[in-house]
Amino acid sequence: MAATPVSTALDVRCSIPHPSETKRPIFFTSPLRLPTKRFTISCTSSKTSFSKSPPKPPPNLEQQSPSLSDQLKPLSTTILSDAPKKDEPPQTHLLAKPKSTWVNPTKPKRSVLSLQRHKRSPYSYNPQIRDLKLFARKLNDCDTSEGAFTAVLGEIPHPLTRENALLVLNSLRPWQKTHLFFNWIKTQNLFPIETIFYNVTMKSLRFGRQFQLIEDLANDMINNDVDLDNITYSTIITCAKRCNLFDKAVEWFERMYKTGLMPDEVTYSAILDVYAKLGKVEEVMSLYERGRASGWKPDGIAFAVLAKMYGEAGDYDGIRYVLQEMKSLGVQPNLVVFNTLLEAMGKAGKPGLARSLFEEMVNSGINPDEKTLTALVKIYGKASKQTRNWLPSSNCLKKRKLGFETVKDEFRGILSDTAVESRRPFCNCLIDICRNRNLHERAHELLYTGTIYGLYPGLHTKTAEEWRLNVRSLSVGAAHTALEEWMGTLTKIVKRQEALPELFSVNTGAGTHKFSQGLASxxxxxxxKLAAPFRESEERAGFFLATREELVSWVQSRVTSLAVTA
Known part of the structure; x- marks a missing residue:
C-alpha cells in the first residue's frame, strides 16, 4: 500500500534551553518547520477514512489526573465482579506463562497495591506496665461470665488512660475477654476509640474465628466515622478466609478498593489465596500480573499460594512457571514453599521432579519436617518401583523376617546419618511407609525403637486422675501405631486388675493447619475402626476422652468376642 502524506496541525509542548534565560514552555498551534531537526513518525491506522472521523479537540492541559476510584474502576469491573457464565466450564489449567501485556513506558500501568507495609503505631514505654500485666493476667484467669469479668475490672490498679487500656487489651488472650474489655472501654467514654483499638480486638476475634463479630465491629467503625486502615481490611479478609467465607473476603476486598485505600502486600497475598481457593485461576493470575506491573515483588507466601493452586489442578506447566518466576526474581523458597511445591509435584504426578526439588531443599540447608516427609510418603506410594529407590532403602523396610535387634541396629545407623532435628520426622516417615506396605509389626518395632532413642519424649503422661497419650508430634501412621500399642498395654493392665485412673485422654493437637486437623479426623x-471407647471432647479442642468404666467395658467385650470366635 502506498503511503499517503498527511498534513495536520500539531499541538506540541516542549522546552527550549537558552543560555540567557530559564526554561519556559512554548506552545505551537500551527505547522512549524525546524531547519536542523527532522522527525519521522510511523503510525498504523485502520481502513476507515480520515475524513469520516471528527477532529479531536485539543486536550485541556490543566485537567487534573483521574481520581483513584476512576483508576481502579477497570479492576473492579473486569476482575472482582465478573462471575463465570453458566455455560462456560470453570478454568483449571493455564499456560506455562501468562500472556504478556504491553505497557507504554511514558504511561506506566496503574498501581493496584501499595508497595509499603502499613506502619505500626510507635511504641512508647509505660512505667505502669508491670501492674497492668498482672491485672491482665487476673482478667485472663477469671471466669468468662460477664459478672465475674466485671468484678475483676473494679480492681484495675491505675486510671484508665488510652495507653493503659491499649496495653491491657493487647495482653488478653481469650477472644471472649478481649471482646468484653473492648465493650467495657467504650462504655467509659474517657477517650476516643481509635482504629488501633478495633484492630487489636479484631485480631483476637480472628484467632477465635469469630467473623460475624469482626464484621459487626467493622460496620460499627463505618457508622462512627472511624477509619478502616490496611490492618483492618487485612484482618477481616484473612478471618473470612480462615472461616471458609470466601465470598465475604472478596466482598470486603472490593469495598476496600471503593474507598480508595490501596492494599498492602499482606492483604494482596491474602486475596490471592482466596481466589485460589475458589479455583479462579484466571483472576489469580490477573491480580498477580497487575501487582507485578505495579512493582510488587512477591514473597514466598504468594508463590506458595500459586504453587498450591496449580498443584490442586495437577497443572505441571503452572508449577514450572512458579519455579521460573521465583528464580528470575531471586526469591529463595523457605520450608513452607518447599512443602507446598512437593505436594503440588505429587498431585501433578511428577515424582522425579519432586526428588530433585527435595535434594535442592536439603542442599540449601533447610531441614525437612513432618509435612515434608508426609508429602514424600504420598509421592512414594504413587511412584513407580524404579522411582522409589531414592527413598529409604534399608533392609528394615524390605525384609519381613528380621529380628528386633537387627532392626534396632540398622535404625541406629540411619539416625546417625540424619540431622538431630530431622530424626523424629524421619522415623514418622519410616513408620508410615511400613504401614502402607502392611508391615504393621515392623511399624510397632520402629515406634518402640524411636521411643528408646528419645525421639518421642512425653508420648505418655500419667497422673493419679488421668493417663494421656500425646500424638500431636506424630504422623498419621505413627499415631495409629501408638494408639494400637497403648490399647494393647491398657488391655493387659485391665486383665491384671491393676489400679486405673478415672480418665483416659488422647491429645492430637488443636492447630489451625490442615495437618493438625487431618490428624484429629x-x-x-x-x-x-478399633471400636475404642474414645470420643471427641466438646470442651477441650484436639482431645479424645474415655472414662475408666468405658475402657474396662471395652476390654471385657473384646475378651468375650475372642472367646466366642475361638
Whole structure:
C-alpha cells in the first residue's frame, strides 16, 4: 500500500534551553518547520477514512489526573465482579506463562497495591506496665461470665488512660475477654476509640474465628466515622478466609478498593489465596500480573499460594512457571514453599521432579519436617518401583523376617546419618511407609525403637486422675501405631486388675493447619475402626476422652468376642 502524506496541525509542548534565560514552555498551534531537526513518525491506522472521523479537540492541559476510584474502576469491573457464565466450564489449567501485556513506558500501568507495609503505631514505654500485666493476667484467669469479668475490672490498679487500656487489651488472650474489655472501654467514654483499638480486638476475634463479630465491629467503625486502615481490611479478609467465607473476603476486598485505600502486600497475598481457593485461576493470575506491573515483588507466601493452586489442578506447566518466576526474581523458597511445591509435584504426578526439588531443599540447608516427609510418603506410594529407590532403602523396610535387634541396629545407623532435628520426622516417615506396605509389626518395632532413642519424649503422661497419650508430634501412621500399642498395654493392665485412673485422654493437637486437623479426623476414624471407647471432647479442642468404666467395658467385650470366635 502506498503511503499517503498527511498534513495536520500539531499541538506540541516542549522546552527550549537558552543560555540567557530559564526554561519556559512554548506552545505551537500551527505547522512549524525546524531547519536542523527532522522527525519521522510511523503510525498504523485502520481502513476507515480520515475524513469520516471528527477532529479531536485539543486536550485541556490543566485537567487534573483521574481520581483513584476512576483508576481502579477497570479492576473492579473486569476482575472482582465478573462471575463465570453458566455455560462456560470453570478454568483449571493455564499456560506455562501468562500472556504478556504491553505497557507504554511514558504511561506506566496503574498501581493496584501499595508497595509499603502499613506502619505500626510507635511504641512508647509505660512505667505502669508491670501492674497492668498482672491485672491482665487476673482478667485472663477469671471466669468468662460477664459478672465475674466485671468484678475483676473494679480492681484495675491505675486510671484508665488510652495507653493503659491499649496495653491491657493487647495482653488478653481469650477472644471472649478481649471482646468484653473492648465493650467495657467504650462504655467509659474517657477517650476516643481509635482504629488501633478495633484492630487489636479484631485480631483476637480472628484467632477465635469469630467473623460475624469482626464484621459487626467493622460496620460499627463505618457508622462512627472511624477509619478502616490496611490492618483492618487485612484482618477481616484473612478471618473470612480462615472461616471458609470466601465470598465475604472478596466482598470486603472490593469495598476496600471503593474507598480508595490501596492494599498492602499482606492483604494482596491474602486475596490471592482466596481466589485460589475458589479455583479462579484466571483472576489469580490477573491480580498477580497487575501487582507485578505495579512493582510488587512477591514473597514466598504468594508463590506458595500459586504453587498450591496449580498443584490442586495437577497443572505441571503452572508449577514450572512458579519455579521460573521465583528464580528470575531471586526469591529463595523457605520450608513452607518447599512443602507446598512437593505436594503440588505429587498431585501433578511428577515424582522425579519432586526428588530433585527435595535434594535442592536439603542442599540449601533447610531441614525437612513432618509435612515434608508426609508429602514424600504420598509421592512414594504413587511412584513407580524404579522411582522409589531414592527413598529409604534399608533392609528394615524390605525384609519381613528380621529380628528386633537387627532392626534396632540398622535404625541406629540411619539416625546417625540424619540431622538431630530431622530424626523424629524421619522415623514418622519410616513408620508410615511400613504401614502402607502392611508391615504393621515392623511399624510397632520402629515406634518402640524411636521411643528408646528419645525421639518421642512425653508420648505418655500419667497422673493419679488421668493417663494421656500425646500424638500431636506424630504422623498419621505413627499415631495409629501408638494408639494400637497403648490399647494393647491398657488391655493387659485391665486383665491384671491393676489400679486405673478415672480418665483416659488422647491429645492430637488443636492447630489451625490442615495437618493438625487431618490428624484429629484420621485418629477419630481409626479409633472407630478399633471400636475404642474414645470420643471427641466438646470442651477441650484436639482431645479424645474415655472414662475408666468405658475402657474396662471395652476390654471385657473384646475378651468375650475372642472367646466366642475361638
Amino acid at each position: 484420621a485418629f477419630a476414624s481409626h479409633a472407630k
